[in-house]
Amino acid sequence: MRKTAAIRKFLPFIAIFAALCILEPVVDANYEKTSLGRAGKSESAMYALAGEFRSVIANVLWIKVEKYHHEFIRTNTNWRANKEILPLVKVITDLDPHFVDAYLLGSWMLCMGMDRTNEGIEYLKEGVHNNPDNMAVHEIMGTIYARKLNQPGKALPYLRRAYQLSADDWDRKRMRRFIRSVQEMADAGVESQLRITTDKRGD
Secondary structure: OHHHHHHHHHHHHHHHHHHHHHHHHHHHHHHHHOOOOHHHHHHOHHHHHHHHHHHHHHHHHHHHHHHHHHHHHHHOOOHHHOHHHHHHHHHHHHHOOOOHHHHHHHHHHHHHHOOOHHHHHHHHHHHHHHOOOOHHHHHHHHHHHHHHOOOHHHHHHHHHHHHHOOOOHHHHHHHHHHHHHHHHHHHHHHHHHHHHHHHHHHO
16 A cells, blocks of 8 residues: 555656657657757757756656655655665666766665675766766765675775765765775785685695
8 A cells, every 4th residue: 555655656757758768769860861860959948848858857856755755754764665766766767867866876875785796886877977976976976885885896986986086075085984994904804814815825
């Protein structure tokens, strides 16, 4: 019953999203037939308006997702059980690939809450690809690799990139401490592997 009611709340927005998905190829085809081609899309008020509309719908959906999630937590302390919002989170990033908060929420829930780590990593990689200059997506990717997967070597490039993108001294100091800790994890892992290799040779 709860799941059905939650889906019903979002049906109007899903319908709008579906309409946009149907409309977009038609708009693209029309542009291909003109002398402007795809490079001239930015000069069209219609295409610009469609892009803005997608962003508006993504923001409205996000407000609904947050409200529903908070309502869910009030009656169920296990936030991991709130799986119904994940399809809506994906719709948000399909509408607006620069909606970083949705990438962060979806990937964190998948990796840390539902043990669907591979799926969460791939989703967050999409977020990194679409937002290469955003500090948060790099930091969360590094955190998941270090904390969830115990792979500090894979975490470090993302954390170093997050440090480069830090906006203020507080973030830079925090990221330096984080990188130092993960580097220690990586060094300890290398030492452990060398010890195991040496022991095997001794045998």
